[in-house]
Amino acid sequence: MKIWKIILLIIAIAAIAAAFVVYFFIYSKPHRDYERAKPDLEIAAEDLYRAFIEDEQMAAETFNGKVLLIDGTLSGVEQVADDMVVLYFVFEEGMFGGEGVRCTMLVNHHEQALQMEAGLEIVVKGLCTGFTGTDVILEHCSFP
Amino acid sequence: MMYNRLLTTILLIGLHLAAISQVHLTRNGTIRFFSETPLENIEAVNRQVMSALNTETGEFVFRLPMRSFAFDKALMQEHFNDNFVESHTYPNAMFQGQILDIESIDFSSTGEFNVVVQGELTIKDVTKTIRETGVLNIHEDHIRAQSVFIVEPGAYNIRIPTRYARNIAGEIEVSVDVVLRPQ
Numbered sequence: 001m002k003i004w005k006i007i008l009l010i011i012a013i014a015a016i017a018a019a020f021v022v023y024f025f026i027y028s029k030p031h032r033d034y035e036r037a038k039p040d041l042e043i044a045a046e047d048l049y050r051a052f053i054e055d056e057q058m059a060a061e062t063f064n065g066k067v068l069l070i071d072g073t074l075s076g077v078e079q080v081a082d083d084m085v086v087l088y089f090v091f092e093e094g095m096f097g098g099e100g101v102r103c104t105m106l107v108n109h110h111e112q113a114l115q116m117e118a119g120l121e122i123v124v125k126g127l128c129t130g131f132t133g134t135d136v137i138l139e140h141c142s143f144p
Numbered sequence: 145m146m147y148n149r150l151l152t153t154i155l156l157i158g159l160h161l162a163a164i165s166q167v168h169l170t171r172n173g174t175i176r177f178f179s180e181t182p183l184e185n186i187e188a189v190n191r192q193v194m195s196a197l198n199t200e201t202g203e204f205v206f207r208l209p210m211r212s213f214a215f216d217k218a219l220m221q222e223h224f225n226d227n228f229v230e231s232h233t234y235p236n237a238m239f240q241g242q243i244l245d246i247e248s249i250d251f252s253s254t255g256e257f258n259v260v261v262q263g264e265l266t267i268k269d270v271t272k273t274i275r276e277t278g279v280l281n282i283h284e285d286h287i288r289a290q291s292v293f294i295v296e297p298g299a300y301n302i303r304i305p306t307r308y309a310r311n312i313a314g315e316i317e318v319s320v321d322v323v324l325r326p327q
Contacts, residue, residue, distance in 0.1 A: 031218040060235045061232070065225075130209025130231075132207050133194060
């Protein structure tokens, strides 16, 4: 009788531990830390934009969902909202104005980003989420 | 091929829009969706919406990368991209259409106008004609366009695996909110 109680106790503890693991490490696992993530690819910002212009499907397969380290000459900084700062690189004038690469910065890089001026050579790391028809989008961006 | 077709379409519309030069646009519009079930509510936000409105003709377009939808839970975001919308194969969603009766709106002074928008919404490999209501708020230096409508995932070939069927609503509320500025 005592042995059965011990077995049941062990099973109960194992079940609780399994539920804990599933909830915290699978169901509620945190988003990837893109600031600390190692880049999957390094590419010039202009080459990235040209890749999407020349063959969007192939570029999407190559770059979407990847952490990219890009470099290029900054065209400007835009404070879109209180919680959203975008660095952008323009490589062409299209139907909707300047087209290129837009990098949405992580909040803790806003201050540094807002101090930057057009013409600076910069390196930015971020997650490539796709192409809007005018711009390649990088999000969760940081200065390495 | 679909991406090239979409790109060509949007550029042609852009050409037409730009030729008339009454274009207002944004590169950071917002689209949210909300799913409500007894088990859980799921919300996602996309702030990378490229959108343009021609105030002369009423032509209205938006296009967004599906991977830019941000979820509270990382696991939901993974399921959304990998299993539901298959964003690796169908990376964008797009709407191209028209605000009807645009000539009745006075864009020269501030005000709020209820509008009807009709056009084609493309998600994954499905394009459907939709007709929805919305609101245009005319401000001195921008136009804010807002609309809330319902999308049925099944209608756009978004198959929800049986094990998630109780967690995801059959009707998803989609909210569009874009602040458009003169080009």
